[in-house]
Amino acid sequence: MSVEQFKDVKAIVFDVFGTVVDWRSGVSRDAAAFLARHDRQDIDPDDFADCWRNHYAPAMEEVNSGRRAFVRLDVLHRENLDKVLIELGIDATSIPRSELDELNLAWHRLDPWPDSVQGIQRLKKRFIVAPLSNGNIRLMIDMAKRSRLPWDAILGAEVAGIYKPMPEAYLRTADILALRPEEICLVAAHNNDLAAARQCGLRTAFILRANEHGADQKTDLHPTQDWDIIADSIDDLATKLKTPIPQ
Amino acid sequence: MSVEQFKDVKAIVFDVFGTVVDWRSGVSRDAAAFLARHDRQDIDPDDFADCWRNHYAPAMEEVNSGRRAFVRLDVLHRENLDKVLIELGIDATSIPRSELDELNLAWHRLDPWPDSVQGIQRLKKRFIVAPLSNGNIRLMIDMAKRSRLPWDAILGAEVAGIYKPMPEAYLRTADILALRPEEICLVAAHNNDLAAARQCGLRTAFILRANEHGADQKTDLHPTQDWDIIADSIDDLATKLKTPIPQ
Numbered sequence: 001m002s003v004e005q006f007k008d009v010k011a012i013v014f015d016v017f018g019t020v021v022d023w024r025s026g027v028s029r030d031a032a033a034f035l036a037r038h039d040r041q042d043i044d045p046d047d048f049a050d051c052w053r054n055h056y057a058p059a060m061e062e063v064n065s066g067r068r069a070f071v072r073l074d075v076l077h078r079e080n081l082d083k084v085l086i087e088l089g090i091d092a093t094s095i096p097r098s099e100l101d102e103l104n105l106a107w108h109r110l111d112p113w114p115d116s117v118q119g120i121q122r123l124k125k126r127f128i129v130a131p132l133s134n135g136n137i138r139l140m141i142d143m144a145k146r147s148r149l150p151w152d153a154i155l156g157a158e159v160a161g162i163y164k165p166m167p168e169a170y171l172r173t174a175d176i177l178a179l180r181p182e183e184i185c186l187v188a189a190h191n192n193d194l195a196a197a198r199q200c201g202l203r204t205a206f207i208l209r210a211n212e213h214g215a216d217q218k219t220d221l222h223p224t225q226d227w228d229i230i231a232d233s234i235d236d237l238a239t240k241l242k243t244p245i246p247q
Numbered sequence: 248m249s250v251e252q253f254k255d256v257k258a259i260v261f262d263v264f265g266t267v268v269d270w271r272s273g274v275s276r277d278a279a280a281f282l283a284r285h286d287r288q289d290i291d292p293d294d295f296a297d298c299w300r301n302h303y304a305p306a307m308e309e310v311n312s313g314r315r316a317f318v319r320l321d322v323l324h325r326e327n328l329d330k331v332l333i334e335l336g337i338d339a340t341s342i343p344r345s346e347l348d349e350l351n352l353a354w355h356r357l358d359p360w361p362d363s364v365q366g367i368q369r370l371k372k373r374f375i376v377a378p379l380s381n382g383n384i385r386l387m388i389d390m391a392k393r394s395r396l397p398w399d400a401i402l403g404a405e406v407a408g409i410y411k412p413m414p415e416a417y418l419r420t421a422d423i424l425a426l427r428p429e430e431i432c433l434v435a436a437h438n439n440d441l442a443a444a445r446q447c448g449l450r451t452a453f454i455l456r457a458n459e460h461g462a463d464q465k466t467d468l469h470p471t472q473d474w475d476i477i478a479d480s481i482d483d484l485a486t487k488l489k490t491p492i493p494q
Contacts, residue, residue: 074425128388128392136423137400137402137406137423137424138423138424138425140400141375141399141400141424144399145375145399151400152388152391152392152401153384153387153388153398153400153401154399154400154401155384158423159384159406176383176384176385176405177384177385177388178321178385
């Protein structure tokens with residue numbers, strides 16, 4: 001797709017975990033401090049982060065399948081943390097609940113990739129910019145305030161009442177924005193998210209995040225469809241859409 | 248209440264129409280152009296704005312009473328516009344639907360009071376700042392982008408699924424923010440909004456907007472309860488909360 005064909009796009013919405021922020025390094029940082037406090041330096045904090053993230057999709061599937069009413073991601077993350085502790089053989093009975101609640105907020109403290117803030121700032125000059133993330137509103141607020149992500153609004157699962165990749169997550173977002181799906185572009189580092197968005201009629205932009213899962217990443221190293229735009233970073237996306245660099 | 252007692256407050260949420268923006272002048276401006284196009288300069292555009300606003304509360308009451316499922320404010324405004332045309336004796340049959348749809352967006356183009364942007368910018372340095380308005384998300388986005396209102400998120404009726412002054416509008420907002428009601432302060436120029444928020448346990452800040460309804464305003468010229476803070480403007484509120492002036 002040429003940039004010309006993007007002239008009808010009014011809003012650019014973003015996957016966040018992996019696309020805008022580096023969840024693995026951020027969770028690993030807080031996990032390292034936690035493991036050190038509990039004398040469990042034998043556990044690799046990256047493994048802790050990966051293990052926690054592995055429970056992410058199955059937990060949301062409980063909601064999307066209808067087996068469970070919608071609960072926000074903070075709740076799922078907290079339940080998943082309990083499972084991580086069991087899997088990694090960490091005795092949770094000796095750990096104060098408040099400390100685990102605090103560790104759960106690691107997901108609120110993730111750093112953006114180096115290009116994200118400037119890229120979103122540039123895109124904001126021409127488009128509505130908002131997360132279309134599975135993260136809940138408070139999580140996204142805390143993350144944005146910490147790193148100055150300049151969102152126009154916080155959209156996504158909690159506003160839509162359902163998790164991606166269910167079609168309603170994309171279509172209800174379009175409805176809230178009072179836009180047709182083709183007036184919205186989803187930016188994501190994940191082919192499956194883009195595929196679901198395209199099925200709903202959204203425009204698609206793939207961002208390569210080759211280290212989201214660490215040095216040995218196997219997935220999402222290449223676009224698996226002819227996404228409308230393919231970019232190396234969010235800042236590169238802004239350049240491809242001819243958005244001026246702020247002074 | 249002393250400022251010291253505000254130390255537990257984490258979020259400041261705002262009524263918008265009348266408190267942050269001057270709805271009457273903004274609607275009147277667009278109404279004047281509309282009336283001129285249709286050769287109806289005999290109608291005072293301020294009366295047009297007042298008439299439109301008079302339908303606001305009754306329309307929301309249809310939703311809050313349960314007689315009608317939740318619909319966003321843009322829908323109610325558009326329905327109310329049809330009623331305004333009838334009441335003012337304007338023949339709508341000759342007016343293209345698209346022109347009325349466009350006029351309905353007058354509510355997206357309201358100017359902030361002169362102190363609002365700086366006041367919110369200052370408060371944002373210390374608190375989460377968000378509208379807790381009956382306006383829908385897209386309306387609030389358009390208004391904010393046009394005037395650089397620096398919200399951290401767009402909360403309010405569409406996110407809560409109910410209109411103020413129903414308690415759920417305040418309590419669901421607190422739940423989304425993962426805060427106790429007393430950790431949130433509502434800022435409003437309307438005593439009834441503050442009364443409903445206080446009933447739910449929120450902190451309250453009254454802003455005097457003596458010209459919201461024009462020179463002959465009769466309502467909300469004085470606080471009717473001992474609100475936690477009483478201020479002349481949002482900037483004055485930021486000063487009272489000892490929030491630094493940005494460089």
